[in-house]
Amino acid sequence: MADNKKIRLKVLRQDGPAKSDSKRWEEFEIPWHPQMNVISALMEIRKNPHKADGARTSPVAWDASCLEEVCGSCTMLVNGKVRQACSALIDKIAPAGETITLAPMTKFPLVRDLIVDRSRMFEDLKKVKAWIDLDGSHELGPGPRQSQENQETAYPLSRCMTCGCCLEACPQVNDHSSFVGPAALNQVRLFNLHPSGKMHAAERLEAVMGESGVQGCGKAQNCVVACPKEIPLVDSIADVSRQTTKHMLFGWLLK
Amino acid sequence: MAKPTSIVTDSGKVRRVVVVGGGLAGLTTVIKLCEAGIPVDLFSLVPVKRSHSVCAQGGINASVNTKGEGDSPEVHLEETVYGGDFLANQPPVKGMTYAAPGIVYMLDRMGVPFNRTSEGLLDFRRFGGTLFHRTAFAGATTGQQLLYALDEQVRRYETVEVENEKGIAVKGERMVRKWELWDFLGLVLDEGHIARGIVAQDLKSMEIKSFPGEAVCLATGGSGIIFGKSTNSVINTGTAASAVYQQGACYANGEFIQVHPTAIPGADKLRLISESVRGEGGRIWVPKDAKEKRRGKDVPESQRDYFLENKYPGYGNLVPRDIAARELFLKCFHEGRGVFNNKSGQNELEVYLDVTHLPKDVLHKKLSGVLEIYEKFAGEDPYTNPMRIFPAVHYSMGGLWVDFEKSTDGRLVVGSPRNQATNIGGLYAAGEVDYAYHGANRLGANSLLSCIYGGMVAGPAIATYVKNLDKSAFDVKSSVFEKATTRERERYSGILAMNGTENPYKLHEELAQVMLRDCTIERHNETLDKVIAKIDELEERSLQIGVTDTSERANQGAQFVRHLKNMLVLARVIAQGARNRDESRGAHFKPEFKARDDQSFLRTTMALHEEGAGGKSVVNYVRGLDYPLLGKSVRVSDEVDISLVKPRARKYETAGAASHADPPKESTKMSARPQAQG
Numbered sequence: 001m002a003d004n005k006k007i008r009l010k011v012l013r014q015d016g017p018a019k020s021d022s023k024r025w026e027e028f029e030i031p032w033h034p035q036m037n038v039i040s041a042l043m044e045i046r047k048n049p050h051k052a053d054g055a056r057t058s059p060v061a062w063d064a065s066c067l068e069e070v071c072g073s074c075t076m077l078v079n080g081k082v083r084q085a086c087s088a089l090i091d092k093i094a095p096a097g098e099t100i101t102l103a104p105m106t107k108f109p110l111v112r113d114l115i116v117d118r119s120r121m122f123e124d125l126k127k128v129k130a131w132i133d134l135d136g137s138h139e140l141g142p143g144p145r146q147s148q149e150n151q152e153t154a155y156p157l158s159r160c161m162t163c164g165c166c167l168e169a170c171p172q173v174n175d176h177s178s179f180v181g182p183a184a185l186n187q188v189r190l191f192n193l194h195p196s197g198k199m200h201a202a203e204r205l206e207a208v209m210g211e212s213g214v215q216g217c218g219k220a221q222n223c224v225v226a227c228p229k230e231i232p233l234v235d236s237i238a239d240v241s242r243q244t245t246k247h248m249l250f251g252w253l254l255k
Numbered sequence: 256m257a258k259p260t261s262i263v264t265d266s267g268k269v270r271r272v273v274v275v276g277g278g279l280a281g282l283t284t285v286i287k288l289c290e291a292g293i294p295v296d297l298f299s300l301v302p303v304k305r306s307h308s309v310c311a312q313g314g315i316n317a318s319v320n321t322k323g324e325g326d327s328p329e330v331h332l333e334e335t336v337y338g339g340d341f342l343a344n345q346p347p348v349k350g351m352t353y354a355a356p357g358i359v360y361m362l363d364r365m366g367v368p369f370n371r372t373s374e375g376l377l378d379f380r381r382f383g384g385t386l387f388h389r390t391a392f393a394g395a396t397t398g399q400q401l402l403y404a405l406d407e408q409v410r411r412y413e414t415v416e417v418e419n420e421k422g423i424a425v426k427g428e429r430m431v432r433k434w435e436l437w438d439f440l441g442l443v444l445d446e447g448h449i450a451r452g453i454v455a456q457d458l459k460s461m462e463i464k465s466f467p468g469e470a471v472c473l474a475t476g477g478s479g480i481i482f483g484k485s486t487n488s489v490i491n492t493g494t495a496a497s498a499v500y501q502q503g504a505c506y507a508n509g510e511f512i513q514v515h516p517t518a519i520p521g522a523d524k525l526r527l528i529s530e531s532v533r534g535e536g537g538r539i540w541v542p543k544d545a546k547e548k549r550r551g552k553d554v555p556e557s558q559r560d561y562f563l564e565n566k567y568p569g570y571g572n573l574v575p576r577d578i579a580a581r582e583l584f585l586k587c588f589h590e591g592r593g594v595f596n597n598k599s600g601q602n603e604l605e606v607y608l609d610v611t612h613l614p615k616d617v618l619h620k621k622l623s624g625v626l627e628i629y630e631k632f633a634g635e636d637p638y639t640n641p642m643r644i645f646p647a648v649h650y651s652m653g654g655l656w657v658d659f660e661k662s663t664d665g666r667l668v669v670g671s672p673r674n675q676a677t678n679i680g681g682l683y684a685a686g687e688v689d690y691a692y693h694g695a696n697r698l699g700a701n702s703l704l705s706c707i708y709g710g711m712v713a714g715p716a717i718a719t720y721v722k723n724l725d726k727s728a729f730d731v732k733s734s735v736f737e738k739a740t741t742r743e744r745e746r747y748s749g750i751l752a753m754n755g756t757e758n759p760y761k762l763h764e765e766l767a768q769v770m771l772r773d774c775t776i777e778r779h780n781e782t783l784d785k786v787i788a789k790i791d792e793l794e795e796r797s798l799q800i801g802v803t804d805t806s807e808r809a810n811q812g813a814q815f816v817r818h819l820k821n822m823l824v825l826a827r828v829i830a831q832g833a834r835n836r837d838e839s840r841g842a843h844f845k846p847e848f849k850a851r852d853d854q855s856f857l858r859t860t861m862a863l864h865e866e867g868a869g870g871k872s873v874v875n876y877v878r879g880l881d882y883p884l885l886g887k888s889v890r891v892s893d894e895v896d897i898s899l900v901k902p903r904a905r906k907y908e909t910a911g912a913a914s915h916a917d918p919p920k921e922s923t924k925m926s927a928r929p930q931a932q933g
């Protein structure tokens with residue numbers, strides 16, 4: 001039963017982006033509970049913010065909201081692998097009581113401890129015009145009919161929660177590149193698939209031509225492995241890539 | 256002062272409305288305001304795309320009647336009111352059910368990937384409290400998909416320039432400015448107690464600032480975290496509602512808290528298994544033998560007690576949630592017949608929710624999002640093993656009191672500034688944070704609808720309000736804003752300076768424990784008195800908190816102290832409201848008073864805050880109030896508008912009892928033995 005089993009966490013902490021001197025690993029020892037995940041372990045720390053050596057510390061700061069892997073908040077590096085902390089069950093990731101390491105994502109500006117600033121991802125959604133150009137919210141009757149097949153292709157693409165896993169995993173996303181990353185390209189595919197979204201396909205394609213767009217992809221295929229929602233990101237990039245090529249060759253003819 | 260006519264002030268400032276909350280309700284309000292030409296400042300604790308609405312799984316109701324069952328908005332109205340045990344004012348409900356098909360069509364046009372029929376039309380499934388296929392869905396992550404669609408439209412408005420009345424773009428000003436990762440602290444109220452803006456805190460830098468707004472709309476969602484672990488997101492502390500309540504806003508029907516019958520245990524959260532699982536044919540049962548040792552899947556059919564289907568042949572597994580949760584509680588807690596645990600030798604507070612008899616491809620297309628949650632978090636395959644589930648706190652029917660103006664056909668006068676108006680002038684509310692649409696119990700899939708409808712109504716109401724203001728918030732003396740900012744800054748430094756011995760997270764645990772145990776499915780006056788005494792104690796001890804984090808950056812500990820204090824205040828409204836209501840109605844059930852008592856209690860609980868001695872909060876319940884609206888005073892009371900559907904006793908034992916419509920033909924057959932095809 002819930003004996004004296006303990007779990008050990010090692011957390012990479014830093015008080016703020018300008019405070020690199022505060023960067024440090026801190027170790028924590030926490031009582032084990034059934035059904036425990038990384039989030040509930042962090043919750044234990046804030047109830048009793050002491051390190052494993054008994055010294056007092058501040059509670060670890062982290063992002064979380066839904067805790068069921070649908071809001072995209074709690075992305076971090078768990079044992080070096082980018083994922084949602086809420087679905088990281090302790091018994092699965094440390095079955096024999098191994099020390100679990102937690103660190104913030106590295107491709108986004110740090111806010112504090114495990115929190116990073118992912119606003120660029122939302123800005124990118126503006127760049128690629130990831131929306132339907134709606135005439136208005138007033139009553140205009142039903143939308144265009146769609147086949148079940150179309151829905152079954154679109155729905156998985158639409159489950160992207162802007163969590164950042166794919167950007168973190170992608171070698172092409174880094175300080176020296178302007179590559180927009182898989183998430184935004186997947187949105188281009190999604191909206192270009194929709195019967196009314198299609199009408200503005202060209203604008204989206206023009207936004208993702210070139211190095212910062214589809215050509216930035218190095219085909220490492222890490223994204224599709226990292227995506228917690230199993231979105232076929234590689235297919236999406238390939239698809240959008242084909243669309244841009246076609247648009248480049250014939251687009252002006254169709255204008 | 257001259258009546259403001261332009262959206263741009265003489266000094267070049269854009270006159271914005273403040274919307275707090277970017278869930279379904281907030282985003283819809285923003286869209287409606289933008290369409291009316293009114294720019295918005297939108298605030299949210301998290302990037303709006305991460306709002307709690309993403310959690311909604313099952314779907315959204317609209318009586319489109321594509322299955323030819325004879326469903327209609329009128330039937331939807333009747334069933335909603337009946338499901339809510341007649342505590343909801345009926346005109347807003349009628350407005351909502353009649354608007355529902357249009358809302359679902361709008362979402363469809365926005366690109367929501369709703370499931371389709373073979374003809375390419377929207378597909379609908381069944382949900383609780385009805386026999387009709389009325390619920391549109393996008394897999395089993397409908398809330399996420401709806402939120403994204405609205406979020407995308409609002410993002411588009413982030414790129415649209417503000418235009419003055421001559422149609423000339425105002426440089427550098429966009430229709431929507433987002434303030435994400437900001438915490439709402441309180442309203443800026445002028446001398447006349449009219450809301451002129453808000454004070455908020457940046458959760459990264461912890462900076463506290465005030466923002467003028469011609470009006471403020473609160474769309475801050477529910478408050479499930481008061482009960483500790485629930486199906487809610489961790490940000491749902493109800494802090495914003497509590498803050499405006501403490502500034503004078505009336506809180507209504509607080510005691511009505513929905514417990515959802517089917518969730519899975521977890522150390523940090525109780526994850527929901529959506530009602531849509533039963534809508535698609537999932538069945539609830541316990542082994543007939545209380546000491547049954549075999550695993551669920553090995554228990555033969557003849558040895559299973561499908562207790563909901565047996566007791567409620569009419570609606571079966573799809574009785575409303577208040578009833579289902581009580582039946583589960585009865586089975587597990589009172590009869591000790593929950594699933595037997597071989598390890599502990601005890602009957603757990605768990606029953607089976609079984610979909611193993613349904614075709615895998617149907618499950619996959621329609622429910623994979625939910626079943627995935629079970630698989631990931633319970634570590635068992637729900638396609639082959641019956642799921643083990645139990646009830647969890649889920650939704651607040653109560654919330655900020657809001658007004659409405661009834662039209663001659665019994666709906667709402669769209670564009671009336673009374674709609675969704677709280678009793679604080681200039682403060683509106685929409686979404687789960689309001690109390691308006693569900694009475695004593697909400698039907699499944701009606702919340703996404705009420706949130707969006709609330710926003711559809713709040714937007715035009717606020718636009719009318721703003722257009723008829725005598726004086727702009729931008730002409731209010733700066734000292735009013737400075738005073739409000741100073742008040743909040745002082746409060747915050749007060750928190751940072753707390754060096755007592757109590758840990759705020761532990762106090763929260765203690766609060767949650769009593770609220771969950773004594774203030775949910777079954778309520779007894781004696782224990783409620785103890786709950787209230789516990790809240791007294793916790794409010795006192797909360798003065799002795801020791802802040803564990805004094806960092807200037809992303810200080811979640813100090814923020815939580817504020818949320819905790821606000822939770823304690825709302826907890827009292829809930830518990831005291833429950834104590835006062837000596838009857839049983841919808842989600843509020845007192846074994847000592849089993850009957851619904853329309854004579855004494857067919858009325859809205861209206862709570863007003865008072866500052867008590869020694870830092871304690873006091874609830875003042877009133878039968879009516881006057882509130883200011885555009886220079887006039889409006890008188891309202893606690894009387895419930897039951898002009899459309901006469902109250903009668905609820906009887907879910909009988910098919911079709913919830914409305915006067917003929918039940919769809921296959922319904923009786925379906926509820927007794929759900930079909931495989933949804």
Ligand SMILES: Cc1cc2nc3c(=O)[nH]c(=O)nc-3n(C[C@H](O)[C@H](O)[C@H](O)COP(=O)(O)OP(=O)(O)OC[C@H]3O[C@@H](n4cnc5c(N)ncnc54)[C@H](O)[C@@H]3O)c2cc1C
Nearest residue numbers: 276277278279280300308313314439476686687700702703
């Ligand atoms: C697991 C689950 C499943 C559900 N499934 C369904 C379903 O299938 N069908 C259905 O109809 N309903 C369902 N519901 C209910 C429904 O999801 C909610 O009632 C609804 O989404 C609430 O929407 P909202 O817009 O009112 O608020 P929310 O989506 O909760 O948004 C609140 C917003 O306010 C912001 N906010 C809150 N406090 C502050 C503050 N202090 N400062 C700044 N911003 C703040 C938040 O950041 C957020 O943006 C479900 C609920 C749960 C928990």
